[in-house]
Structures are given as structure tokens and as C-alpha cells.
Amino acid sequence: MIRKNFEPVNPSAQQGVRNVMKYLAAISGKKVVTGQHTQTLLQEELSLIREVTGKEPALLGFELLSYSPNINYSDTDDECMKEVHENYGMLSRAWDWAEKKGLVTFTWHWFSPLGGRSKSFFTVNTDFDAAKAAAKGSDEYRALISDLDVMAGYLRPFCDKGVPILWRPFHEGEGDWFWWAAKGPEPLKALWRIMFERFTKVHHLDNLIWVWNATLPECYPGDDVVDVISRDMYPEAHCHLSCKDYYEDMMKITDTPKIALIGEIGTLPDVDKMISEGVGFASFMTWSKGFVLSEDFTSFEFLKQTYDSNFSVTLEDLPKLY
Numbered sequence: 353m354i355r356k357n358f359e360p361v362n363p364s365a366q367q368g369v370r371n372v373m374k375y376l377a378a379i380s381g382k383k384v385v386t387g388q389h390t391q392t393l394l395q396e397e398l399s400l401i402r403e404v405t406g407k408e409p410a411l412l413g414f415e416l417l418s419y420s421p422n423i424n425y426s427d428t429d430d431e432c433m434k435e436v437h438e439n440y441g442m443l444s445r446a447w448d449w450a451e452k453k454g455l456v457t458f459t460w461h462w463f464s465p466l467g468g469r470s471k472s473f474f475t476v477n478t479d480f481d482a483a484k485a486a487a488k489g490s491d492e493y494r495a496l497i498s499d500l501d502v503m504a505g506y507l508r509p510f511c512d513k514g515v516p517i518l519w520r521p522f523h524e525g526e527g528d529w530f531w532w533a534a535k536g537p538e539p540l541k542a543l544w545r546i547m548f549e550r551f552t553k554v555h556h557l558d559n560l561i562w563v564w565n566a567t568l569p570e571c572y573p574g575d576d577v578v579d580v581i582s583r584d585m586y587p588e589a590h591c592h593l594s595c596k597d598y599y600e601d602m603m604k605i606t607d608t609p610k611i612a613l614i615g616e617i618g619t620l621p622d623v624d625k626m627i628s629e630g631v632g633f634a635s636f637m638t639w640s641k642g643f644v645l646s647e648d649f650t651s652f653e654f655l656k657q658t659y660d661s662n663f664s665v666t667l668e669d670l671p672k673l674y
Contacts, residue, residue, distance in 0.1 A: 357609040361579050364558045368516035368674030372455065372561060373579060375673055376611045376634040384623045385455065385635035385665045386658070387411035388644065389616065392438040395445060397644045404652045405659035408667040411455035411518075413637050414446045415439055417473070420463035421502045422495070427469040435471070443506060450515045453672050457518035457563070457637065459616075460503070464531050465495035475534040483535040486542035500547060504555040511559040516674050518561045520615055521547060524584055525566030533566075540566075541573040548577045565615045567601065575608045582615035586639075589618075589649045594625035599633055618643045620650040620658050627663045 358377035360369050379385070386409040388397050402408060418439035425433075446456055461473040465485070468478030485492035510517055525533045525540045533540050544564075551557045564578040572578070583602050587593050595614065602612055614621065614636035621636055643649050659666055 358611065361562060361575075361577055362552050362558060362560070364552070364556065366511070366514055366516065366558045368514050369559060369561055371673040372516045372518075373611060375671065376580070376613075379665065380611060380632040380634045381630060382627065383663055383665050384621075384626055384633065385410045385670075387413060387455070387457070387635050387637035389413035389415070389459065389637050389640045390445065391415035391417075391435070391442070391640050393441055393445060394438075397638075397640055400645055401655070401659070405656045405666075407659045408452075408454070409659075410665045410667050410670040411457060411635055411637060412446075412449045413457045413459055414442050414449075415459050415461065415640075416442065416503070416506070417461040417463065418442065419503065419506055420460075420473075421499050422465050422468070422472070423463050424467075424469050424472065429470050432470045446510075450510070450513070452667065453674065454667050454670065455518065455635075455673075456510075456515060457520060459523060460521055461530075462499070462521070462532070465499045466492060468531075473530055475529055475531050478531050480531050481535065482532050482539040482543060486539045486546065496543070496546070497550065500550050501555075504551060504557060507551075507557050507560070508555070511557050514559065514674055516559050516561060518563050518580070518613075520563040520565050520582065523565040523615060525564075525571045526568045533571075537568070537571045540571055544573040545577055548573075563613065563615070564605075567605075569605050572605050575606055575610070578606075578610065580611045580613055581605050582613040584616035585614065586616075586618040590651070590654075591619055592622040592625075592650070592654060593619075594629040594631050595621050595633060596626075596629050596631050599631045613637075618649050620654060623658055623661045623663045 358373040388409045464472040464478035464480035472478040485496045522532045562579045
């Protein structure tokens with residue numbers, strides 16, 4: 353079954369949101385939007401794709417980790433600081449992409465709102481308790497809301513300009529490696545609803561397309577607060593799959609016909625096989641750096657083949673949606 357539901361869960365959603373969702377629903381099972389994650393101002397990934405394929409992806413992903421309010425600069429390491437510094441000013445690149453009318457998606461490796469050291473989005477680096485953060489009145493809850501309000505300020509200009517954002521927070525919620533999922537499904541679902549309520553009812557960020565990113569049905573926060581379902585996958589190097597098994601497993605998340613995306617992937621999928629085998633993922637987003645800058649996971653020949661496929665949507669193929 354190819355997912356076709358495209359009515360936004362936010363009744364006040366902007367027209368751009370509605371256009372993007374309608375488009376993704378329409379192409380599901382027929383075409384696949386090409387996507388690429390970037391996390392540095394240099395955007396070497398985008399340059400490499402242009403050089404190899406002569407084209408650009410239709411969807412570009414941007415990392416917001418350096419916009420986290422609670423980065424602990426006094427207790428960190430060089431690896432963390434390199435990643436943070438490389439990411440400074442990333443929203444300027446998102447604006448550049450929006451001017452091209454490409455699809456925009458944001459990933460937020462959220463440094464824990466209280467405490468933590470180094471890359472405190474990782475559970476191992478923070479004592480921040482997601483269950484306490486979900487409890488109104490706690491210090492953790494107040495810190496959470498403070499961070500959300502700061503992030504809302506960064507997202508506000510995109511809303512004011514009518515730029516739709518595929519918003520994918522709390523990603524990979526099925527695991528325990530990020531603080532937001534470390535306490536299990538119930539706090540995770542509560543955090544999602546807190547953010548949804550804060551961003552839609554308080555800040556009126558009506559340009560957001562709410563993309564859920566976890567594989568377990570028990571983690572799912574509900575059809576009333578999710579526009580799109582997605583999952584991350586990292587197949588073996590040079591193993592280009594139709595992703596049919598991943599897709600069928602994804603369909604167990606909800607009986608409601610939600611649009612489905614590949615939130616992240618390492619090795620490129622086989623777009624031709626996806627369509628021939630009836631796989632309804634409407635887009636993929638290859639992860640950054642070594643997953644595309646080298647041939648360790650996907651050869652440049654296969655990269656070009658993917659972008660040349662009649663079933664791939666690149667930037668030049670994308671209709672104006674906002």
C-alpha cells in the first residue's frame with residue numbers, strides 16, 4: 353500500500369506545507385526525491401554531487417546542532433568543538449537553498465538543555481532526564497521549554513517568509529543513544545507533544561511539516577501530531593537496496609496512510625528497484641561527509657546513475673511548491 357494522506361495535522365499550516373505534502377503523496381511509489389544532508393558551511397557534499405552528476409538534489413538537509421543553547425564550552429573535546437564550529441551559521445545556507453525553492457529539512461542534534469559535557473546529545477555524555485523534562489514544573493521541563501523558545505526564534509523567519517520545513521526532531525527514537533529516547537517510549541512521546549504544542553499553539557510556526565523518525569510502534573506519539581513517518585537506515589557498503597523490507601516494517605507504525613520518507617541513509621538506495629518493487633518512500637537523504645565524499649559506501653558511478661534515473665527527482669525536476 354502506497355501512503356497517500358496529505359492533510360497537515362496543524363489546521364493552520366501554510367500553503368507551502370500543503371503543497372509539499374500533496375506533492376510527496378502524489379509521487380509516492382512513482383518517483384523518489386533525491387536528498388543530501390549537510391552540516392558545514394562549505395557543503396562539500398553538494399559540490400561533489402554537482403561535479404559528479406551535473407545536477408543537484410531536490411532536498412537538502414541542514415544540521416542545527418550548533419544552535420543548541422546549552423553547549424558546554426568549558427567541558428568538551430576537540431572533536432565536539434570542531435563539529436560545532438564547522439556548523440556555525442548553517443541557517444544562512446538554508447536560506448540560500450530556499451531561494452532556489454528546493455525542499456528543506458532540518459535535523460537537530462540537541463545538546464541536553466541542562467548539564468552534560470562534550471556532545472551532550474548523546475546519552476552517555478549527560479545526566480539530563482527525559483522523563484523529568486516531560487513533567488511540568490520540573491527544572492528539566494523549564495530548561496526544555498527555554499531551549500524550545502530559542503529554537504522557535506531561529507525558525508520564525510522561515511515561517512514569516514513562507515518556507516516549508518520538513519522538521520525531524522527527536523530522531524532515531526527507537527534507540528537509547530540520544531537523551532530524548534533514553535528513558536523509553538512514554539517520555540519520548542510526551543516530549544514530542546510538548547514541542548508540537550509549543551511550536552504550533554504558542555509560536556505559531558505554521559511552516560513546519562512534522563516528520564516522525566523512529567521504527568517502533570510503541571514510540572509513535574499519535575496521528576494527530578505527525579504529518580510524515582520516516583526511518584533511518586545504514587545498509588552495508590555498496591549494498592544498494594530497494595528498501596522494501598524497511599518500508600513494509602515502517603507501515604506497522606500506524607494504520608493511517610501517512611507519507612513515508614527515508615530520514616537518513618548511508619549507502620544510496622536503488623531508486624529503480626524501489627519503484628519496480630512498489631516501495632513508497634517518497635524521498636531519501638544520504639548522510640554527510642564520508643557517505644558521499646568518498647566511494648567507501650557508494651561509487652561515483654552509482655551516484656550518477658541514481659541522479660540520472662527516470663524515477664529520481666532532482667532540483668531541476670522539482671515543481672515550485674512555495
